[in-house]
Amino acid sequence: MPRAQPLTLVEKIWNAHAVAELGDATTLLHIDRLFLHERSGGRMLQGVAAAGRKVFDPSLVFGTLDHIIDTDPGRTDKTKFPGGPEFIRTFRDGAAAAGVRVFDIGDPSQGIVHVIAPELGVAQPGLTLVCGDSHTCTVGGLGALAWGIGVTEGEHVLSTQCLAARKPTLLRVRFEGRLGPCVTAKDLILRLIGAHGARGGAGAALEFAGSAVRGLSCAARMTLCNMAVEFGAWTGIVAPDDVTIEFVHGRRFAPKGLDWDAALAWWRTLRSDDEAAFDREIVVDAPAIEPQVTWGTSSEQSVGVGEPVPSPADLADPVARASAEKALRYTEATPARPLLGLPIGAAFIGSCTNSRIEDLRAAAAILEGRKVAAGVTAICVPGSTAVKRQAEAEGLDQIFKEAGFQWREAGCSLCFYAGGDSFGPARRVITSTNRNFENRQGPGVRSHLASPLTVAASAVAGAIADPRRYVGHP
Amino acid sequence: MTPFLRLEGVAAPMPIDNVDTDAIIPSRETQSVVRTGYGEKLFANWRYRPGTREPDPAFVLNQPPFDQARILVAARNFGCGSSREAAVWALQQFGIACVIAESFGAIFRNNCVRNGLLPVSLSLPEVQRLLDELQKAGGARRMDVDLEACRVRAPGGAEFAFRIGALEREMLLKGADEIALTLSRRAQIEAFRDRDRRARPWVYATA
Ligand code: SF4
Numbered sequence: 035m036p037r038a039q040p041l042t043l044v045e046k047i048w049n050a051h052a053v054a055e056l057g058d059a060t061t062l063l064h065i066d067r068l069f070l071h072e073r074s075g076g077r078m079l080q081g082v083a084a085a086g087r088k089v090f091d092p093s094l095v096f097g098t099l100d101h102i103i104d105t106d107p108g109r110t111d112k113t114k115f116p117g118g119p120e121f122i123r124t125f126r127d128g129a130a131a132a133g134v135r136v137f138d139i140g141d142p143s144q145g146i147v148h149v150i151a152p153e154l155g156v157a158q159p160g161l162t163l164v165c166g167d168s169h170t171c172t173v174g175g176l177g178a179l180a181w182g183i184g185v186t187e188g189e190h191v192l193s194t195q196c197l198a199a200r201k202p203t204l205l206r207v208r209f210e211g212r213l214g215p216c217v218t219a220k221d222l223i224l225r226l227i228g229a230h231g232a233r234g235g236a237g238a239a240l241e242f243a244g245s246a247v248r249g250l251s252c253a254a255r256m257t258l259c260n261m262a263v264e265f266g267a268w269t270g271i272v273a274p275d276d277v278t279i280e281f282v283h284g285r286r287f288a289p290k291g292l293d294w295d296a297a298l299a300w301w302r303t304l305r306s307d308d309e310a311a312f313d314r315e316i317v318v319d320a321p322a323i324e325p326q327v328t329w330g331t332s333s334e335q336s337v338g339v340g341e342p343v344p345s346p347a348d349l350a351d352p353v354a355r356a357s358a359e360k361a362l363r364y365t366e367a368t369p370a371r372p373l374l375g376l377p378i379g380a381a382f383i384g385s386c387t388n389s390r391i392e393d394l395r396a397a398a399a400i401l402e403g404r405k406v407a408a409g410v411t412a413i414c415v416p417g418s419t420a421v422k423r424q425a426e427a428e429g430l431d432q433i434f435k436e437a438g439f440q441w442r443e444a445g446c447s448l449c450f451y452a453g454g455d456s457f458g459p460a461r462r463v464i465t466s467t468n469r470n471f472e473n474r475q476g477p478g479v480r481s482h483l484a485s486p487l488t489v490a491a492s493a494v495a496g497a498i499a500d501p502r503r504y505v506g507h508p
Numbered sequence: 509m510t511p512f513l514r515l516e517g518v519a520a521p522m523p524i525d526n527v528d529t530d531a532i533i534p535s536r537e538t539q540s541v542v543r544t545g546y547g548e549k550l551f552a553n554w555r556y557r558p559g560t561r562e563p564d565p566a567f568v569l570n571q572p573p574f575d576q577a578r579i580l581v582a583a584r585n586f587g588c589g590s591s592r593e594a595a596v597w598a599l600q601q602f603g604i605a606c607v608i609a610e611s612f613g614a615i616f617r618n619n620c621v622r623n624g625l626l627p628v629s630l631s632l633p634e635v636q637r638l639l640d641e642l643q644k645a646g647g648a649r650r651m652d653v654d655l656e657a658c659r660v661r662a663p664g665g666a667e668f669a670f671r672i673g674a675l676e677r678e679m680l681l682k683g684a685d686e687i688a689l690t691l692s693r694r695a696q697i698e699a700f701r702d703r704d705r706r707a708r709p710w711v712y713a714t715a
Contacts, residue, residue: 453536
């Protein structure tokens, strides 16, 4: 019998969704799940209705409110974001008219779209899932093929339940070896981007593999995949394994009964064959990685917490030098000096990168029995209402509050500045989010990306700190 | 969507890597669900003095003739970041119909093609040469971009060929309605779903 052609994980999922070949290496793919949110979902639904079309299959479409809604306790439809109520209303009305289910404010399933999609079992291994948000690749951590789209593509999916996509190049990144103390998935991905640049993933479908990735929980794999887009990749994915299957089992929208058995049989085949060919492979020595902190305005501008910030003068390429100079003018970090000890005005734990229960547990382990430094605004925003309730059941909320953190309702919150909520007068923020762009978290705010551990340690120190000095009890 | 065939106009240099969509259109500027009114919001954080609508004369698009730019020449990874399609609308509503760069953020690039904005990828040395010509004092500022011929003419007259996917080129040249095209394959979509429902029934069980 002839041996089947060896395939990568991404090719297997791709082929299972191919509705038609359109030529030019482009395939019309069936989309198993579309997730909408109030920032762009209303616009997509409106666009479909305005064109006189119908939503093709509302049973495969889900919605939540996360981007614009407030995260203060007791929130309503009123928002600090100017114009927010209009977005909320347009989204809710559009979804109701189309028969799309929405996890609204007050619903125990509400939360950041990329946190709740796995939590509810809406995202599963082997599914295609898209959403009008660039961090949709997060759920690649479960072995789903997931990517972010714009409004026009969103209208396309709503109208046809399909999307045309060009075959991506295939990149495998293997993290090998054991992680050092206080080194997390966030540090792995920041180091990868730091070493290969924010365009290092160059539109590829990126499969994360290697012994270090096998050893990560599903939550940590989602953190890894979350930032694939910051690496310039089209998406990121981790092959499903026992860890994944245990995670998915029993979730609200996960397969049940006979369906579960059939799904499981298929999921077991979802791994890259031994002989499968990748266009590129990067191998990273995980034990060499230190806790990372960014110094600039791109995720590629990161260093180990104790290492010196690079000097633009050392960069040969003129555009790279100009870009680094522009970043340093903005962040006012000092070249050739470490970030360690740089005073901060605020600390933020939240976002689709690092706001799952494990992230909060890790931060709480550092905060327990300690206080946030005087003058530091510290905010924790659980990624979903379910995460928040779980944390409260474990008493983590008390640890955060006693340390001096605000304890908020689930949502995107200060991951980005929408024009209302702010860190007050704070100008330098250590943050567990994924983007340190200029003004991302507020006008003039400098964002230093780091893991929740590093954020917690820095909040206590009042300055950028090494979490390894804070493990264990004070 | 308006077809894109050929464009001749002023080109502005932006010699910075990783120009992100938050810079192209800041979040706080997207406060309405409508698709219009974005032209004055383009690059708001760089274009205006902080907290005002007073133009910052140091910013390239505030300087004549670049305030009339139809083409933008950037460096690596232009349009990285969020999926906000308003980044494309803001460029277009300002008057820019083509961005030339070494590479683009993947979602931004998709959004460009679906709105009739042409993303042109050239090699870094080619991009660098265009930037040098545009930044040279007293030099020419106009460029010519021809999608039918897949070539750009630099201000100094040199010509560079570029490559773009055949389907994307077609979509731009025709200003096609992609949704209508896909819906014309409805029977094929339904046939796929019938087969798939038997192979992967759990995918459709979302009750
Ligand atoms: S948490 Fe931040 S990065 Fe994630 S979806 Fe929300 S706004 Fe986007």
